Amino acid sequence: MEKKFEGSCHCGDVQFTFVSDLSRVGKCNCSLCLKRNAIMAYTEAHKFTLISGEDRLSCYQFNTMQAKHYFCSSCGIYTHHKPRTQKATTAVNLSCLKTTEEELSGLTIQKISGSELSIES
Ligand SMILES: [Zn+2]
Incomplete structure (x- = not known):
């Protein structure tokens, strides 16, 4: 079932909401994700809403x-x-979302092969 999660960075400047049933959760093996080591949750773009901190966000490409x-x-x-x-x-x-232990306990962490999608990562 879908739920609206609240999310934020550590200092709290960046706040967002994220609507998801947490059915698409994974770790990626591209060169960035190997260092970042984050578990990521995916949703349709319109279900992500940035509430504050747009001016605080940096973008890395x-x-x-x-x-x-x-x-x-x-x-x-x-x-x-x-x-x-x-x-x-x-x-x-995923670690930026306010979640309960119960919500996290049943999750299947999928393997995402980002390195194969990339030309040279
Ligand atoms: Zn912050």
Whole structure:
């Protein structure tokens, strides 16, 4: 069942909501994600709403420069990104969401082969 989650970075400047049933959750093996080590949750782009902190967000791009990886410029936490191959999707840092243990306990963490999508990552 879908639920509206509240999310934020560590310092709280960046706040957002994210509507999802947490059925699409995964870890990616691209060069960025290997270092970032975040579990990501995916939803349709219109179900992600940035509430505050737009001016705090920095955007990191690499390789094909198409995906947009956002992080808080104050505390450095990765909050969300726009994947290169799924323009209608937004992915968020699962650890930024206010979740209960119960909500997290049944999750299947899928493997996302971002490195194979990339030309040279
Ligand atoms: Zn922050």
